[in-house]
Amino acid sequence: MTETATTERPRIRDAEATQKRILAAARKEFAKSGLGGARVDTIAQRAKANKRMIYHYFKSKEQLFTRVLEDAYADIRTAERKLHLDELDPETAITTLVRFTWRYYQANPEFLTLVNSENLHRARHLKGSARMHELSRPFVGMVADILERGVAAGVFRPGIDAVQLNITIAAIGYYYLTNRFTGAIVYERDLMTKEALDARLAFNIETILRLLRA
């Protein structure tokens, strides 16, 4: 990203700033209504931009959606890198990852609905995105490393697939949060109180550690 000098006078015409506003508004709108339900006019309004700008910079609603998705994945992967899991002992690293994933999903609920939307469309917007592979590979490799280190240290049992583990860590947080509305009905319980959220995190950490421990 370019630096945001504090002394910079606000330009009336600022391509970059406009694009950012459009992307932020689009993320909100797509997250709220899905691809089919999202309205380009609403995005333009919320971005304080003219609809013409959206088509100028992003060509189509679908290409805008693609860009929003890629950015969303880039954001979470960037945040994960900042955890420096490779510097932690295996058990702490995994616990940190479970806790981080949980908190990230809570702080960024749009990520969850965006991913859901993209999967409804069979990931056709991200299919073939080189950027996605660049983002994912280091992350998956990192978790595989933690596992290996854990096995070598004798704290984790051998033979666990890093991909299965990754999916499971995501699943137990993701499902609870995206399906919290139907969940509240099925289980007749408020799943979003502080106590409920804390209990779920503890449960998830327990689930993963029991899965891994030798």
Added chain:
Amino acid sequence: MTETATTERPRIRDAEATQKRILAAARKEFAKSGLGGARVDTIAQRAKANKRMIYHYFKSKEQLFTRVLEDAYADIRTAERKLHLDELDPETAITTLVRFTWRYYQANPEFLTLVNSENLHRARHLKGSARMHELSRPFVGMVADILERGVAAGVFRPGIDAVQLNITIAAIGYYYLTNRFTGAIVYERDLMTKEALDARLAFNIETILRLLRA
């Protein structure tokens, strides 16, 4: 349901049959495109019914969606009841439930996308549905029973919340399947081969048993 006598000549005008065709077509269309992306005209066409019939029987697109959702939950709960988990020993019962859930989601992928769609809309269609509570309560109670029996028999550790367990069993299957498209990109692996699916089921059973065992 009324009996379907084999000798019955197909009536030209058959309210019940038409409603069923509409519901089946609607489930498909809503599952494929979400509430916002679904087209009432498409549903009418696929149901071989006039669009007017949809409004006659279901009042609105949203009420049709509500009905489709309720029916989907009724279907899975009915299938679960047929497992007679109360007649199995605790460990077998849980394993059976994990396996059933996994297979049901695979055989009925529309259920997953419908639930996702409803959660995108914060469950406003199912909120206050008495039918949903009637369906859910026995199911949740059943799993709680299995847990209790397992603790009494000394095979499960005490203190596990039945709701957390239920959510986790659903999560580890559900997430893998709904997010299989972005998953294939992130993990650069086909998640839907027979081998991959078998491996996931085994992993999920292991995850749950390790979570429960004393």
Added chain:
DNA sequence: GGCAATGCACGTACCGGTTAGTTAAGTCTG
């Protein structure tokens, strides 16, 4: 001055929902 950034206003297609009317199937009556 030249070009990128922006705004206006419109086209065209579509979409949820409705109006007005038709026809099949039961049902009442003599």
Added chain:
DNA sequence: CAGACTTAACTAACCGGTACGTGCATTGCC
């Protein structure tokens, strides 16, 4: 039990609103 009557199932055509996308004019910035 035949034929008039009633009701419910069904259809075609349409409407008002809205959605994505664009042509073209304008304006700020280097």
